[in-house]
Amino acid sequence: MLQARIYQPRREFALDAALDLSPGAPLGITGASGAGKTTLLDGIAGIFASQPPSYVRWQGQDWRHLPLYRRPFNYMRQNSRLFPHLSVEKNAAFGLPPARQRSREDTEWLEELRERLELDAIWSAAASEVSGGQARRAVWARTLARRMPLVLLDEPFADLDAAAGLKLLSCLKEWQRRWEFSLIVVDHDAQRLYEMAGQPRVLEAGRWA
Amino acid sequence: MPKKLTTSLFVALIALAVFDKTAGAQRVQVAYAGSMTAVMNRGLGPALRRDLRLRLEGRAQGAYGLAHLIISGAIRPDIFISITPGPMRIVLRAGFARRARPIARTQLVVAYSPHSRFANLFRAGTTAWWQILEKPGLRLGRTNPETDPQGRNFLLMLRAAGRQLGQPQLAQAIAGKPLNRRQIFPEAEVMARLQAGQLDASAAYQTQPVALGLPFIHLPWPLNLGPGSHRALAHIRLRLNGKNYRAGRLVFYAAILARAPHPRRARKLIHWLLRPAAQKILRQYGYDAAASARPLP
C-alpha cells in the first residue's frame, strides 16, 4: 500500500498531487511535458526532499528517513543510462548480489530478462558499444532484476521503436501480474497506459486534472 | 574491504618500524661538513664498519647549517664535525656539546680544471698562481663569503697576498667585489663545474680536489692558512654586512653531542678517529694532521 502526497513549488506552478496505490496495482500517469510527472516520481522516490505537507507512506510507514538505497522500490528514471565501464550483463545484474551468492531464483529471473528483453546478442558487450534502443532494454533489465514490491518507470518506452515498445508492454503486463508488484508508469502516450493499467491519471500544471 | 585496507596499512607501518630497528643496530650518526663526504663514504665509513662494527650514518651539509639544525633540535646526531671553529662554537655555546677535539686540518689551495685552457699554465709551475688567476678570461669559482667560511677565507687570503706582494689591488683584480655573482656558486657545485670544464679554477680546501682527482696547486704559508697562520694573518680583516671576519683555522673539530642517542658508540668513534689507522685514511684523502691545534673551547 503506497500513500503519497508530494508538494513542491516550481517556477510556474506548485506541484501538489496525492495518490493511493493498493499492493499489486498498476497506475498510469500522463500529462503534457512540464506538467510535473517526473517531479512527482522523484518526490515519491525521495531523490529530493519534498516540502511539507508532503508524505510518502509505504505499508503505513514514511520511508523518507531511510537512505535511498534501503527503500523498497525499483526506479527507472528518464535519464537512466548504463554504467559505461561495465558490460551489459554486469549492468543488468548490478543490483543483485555477486554471481556466487545469487539465489537460483535471481539467476533464473536474470536469464528470463535476458531472453525476453532480447539482450542475448549484446549480453557480454561493453555498455558503451550498444545502440540507444539496446541500452534502453538493458536498463529495463537492470531495473527489474531486483524484485521489489514497487516499481516506478519514467518514460520507459523512450528510445524504443513501436514494435519493441509493444513487446515490452506485454512483458511488463505479464511480469506485473506474476510478481504482483505495485507499478507506477509515467508516459506521454495515454493509449499505451490504458492498455497497461486502465484509465491513466492526468497531471496538469502540477495537479490532477 | 576498507577494514582490510586499514589493517594491511597498519601492518605495513609496524613492519616498517620493526625492520628499521633491526637495520639500525649499531649505527652511529655523524653530521659533518659537506666537504668531508668522500673520506666519510669511501674511507672512514668502511674502515669503521670493519674495525668497530659501527655503521656510519653521515649527514653532509654546510657546517653552519648543521650547527643551527642541531641547536634547534631538528636533527639529533651523535657527533658533529665542523671545519673551522665557528660552527662548532655555535653548538658549544648553546650547550649542545662540552668539548670539541681537533681531528685533522686542511689547507687552502687553488684547484683547476684539467679541461681548462689555463691547465698547462698551472701545471708548468713557472707562472705565479696570482698571475694566472689575474689572466683575462679565466673563469674563477668560489663559494658565498656571506654563508661559507671557505668563501671568506679565500678573500682574506687574497688580501693577505696583496699586502705581502705590495699589490693592494690584487683581491679586486682576481675576485672583483666580495659578492661577485659571476664567481659564486654553492660548494658542491663549484667542484662539479670544474669537472665539467665550466670553470677554469677555484678556491678549494686541499681535501676536495684530492677526493675528486682534480689537479690543484699549493699556496705558500701563511696564505694556505696552515698551522699558525691565523696568528700571522691576524691583522687581515674582511668586513661583510657589518661583521668583521678574520682568517679561520682550517681545523676539523669533532664533538660528541650532549643529546646523542648513542653516546657510547660516539666516544668509541672519536677515540678511533685519533688513532693511526684512521689518521692514515685521512692522509690519503688529503687531510693534514691536526698537529698543534687545541681543543675547543
Add this chain to the structure above:
Amino acid sequence: MKPKIRSGLRRLTWGAAGAAALAFFLYPFLGLLTPVGRWQWDAGVPGSAAAAVRVSLELTGLAMLFVIAAGTPLAWQLARERGWRRWLWEAPVLLSMLLPPLALGLLLALSLGPSSGLGRILLHLGLETSNSRLAFVLTQIYVSLGYYVIAARAAFAGLDPEWETTAALLGQNRWQSFRRVTLPLARLGLAAALSLAWVRALGEFGAIVITAYYPSGMPVQLWVNLQDSGLPGVMPLLVLFLLIALPLPWAAQILAARRAAPRS
C-alpha cells in the same frame, strides 16, 4: 582556397609552438653529454646506487599506498563540498603544498623529531622519527598527498553525480557505489593524480634531506654523490633515476586508458 591556406598556416604555427615547448623540455638533457670524466656507476660506496634505488622504490611505493588510502576519501569529500565549506576543507591541503620543501622539512623535523613531544612518545614505542624509514615515508606522504588530493578531487568532480544516484537506486550503499561506480569511472583521473604524487614523492629532496638523510633515497644520494665524487658520480644516478621514475606513471596512464576503453 584562402581559408584553407589560413587554416594550414595556423596548424603549422601551433605545431611549431608545440615543438618548441618540447625542445625546451628536452634541452637540459644535453647536459648528460658534458665531458665530466668517466662516469662512476658506483661512487665507491658499497651498494650506494642500488641501495638508493631500492630505498626510493620500496618506501615511495609504501608512501603511495598511504596516499591512496588517505587521499582518496578526502578528495571525494572535497569534490562534494560547495562554497565556503569547500575552501575550509581545501585550505589545509593547499597549505601543505604552499611551503618551500626546505621549510616543510624543518617543520616536520621540529614537530616530529626526537625533541618533540610526539617524537619522544614514538621513540619510547621504538619508532624513530628522524633519519629513519618512518621519517622518510612520513615526509613523502606529507609532500605528495596534497598533489594527489587536488588532482583526484578534480577527477571526482568531473563525474556526473547522477551515477551515484543510479547506484543508490539499485540498492548500493555509499561505499558500494563508490567502489563499483565512482572509483572505476574516475580511475583515469586517479591514475594521473597518483603518478603526480609518485613523481613528487620520488623526487623530494628539500624536506627529506632534513628529516631523513638516512635512509638515502635517490635524490639524497644524488646530493651525496655530488659532494663525494662530483659529476661522474651523479650522472649515472641521474640516468637511473629517469629510467626508474618514468615507467610507473606511464604504465599507470596506459593501464588506466586501456581499462577505460570498452571491455567485455
